[in-house]
Amino acid sequence: MSQTHLGPRWPSLGLVQTVVVSYGDGHHDTPRGDALRIDTRPLRNPPSDPVVRERMLHATGLDPHVQAYVRATPGFERIVQRGLDHALALLALRGRRFRVDIHVTCGGGL
Secondary structure, three states, X not given: OXXXXXXOXXXXXXHOEEEEEEEEHHHOOOOXXXXXXXXXXXXXXXXXXXXXXXXXXXXXXXXXXXHHHHHOOOOHHHHHHHHHHHHXXXXXXXXXXXXXXXXXXXXXXX
């Protein structure tokens, strides 16, 4: 994203700090703190699909084949856009100091 999308009131994108924490809802390891929570459980879950389960069971969301599989979920773009819109709205609040923490939850984990 370029700065022109954010408008003149935004600082250099290098000044925006974001901390993203990914966690599995089924592991009861919910991170603490004030954060924007993005629920990705509606997205396709590789371990739930018998066609790809064995190939992806020990992979993580950092693996390109897992990312491609999840991104192919109908509605993926809408979930991502909604999260981005909420993050930008939080950054627009006074006193945020150009930081927003994001907690991304899924059913299984990383």
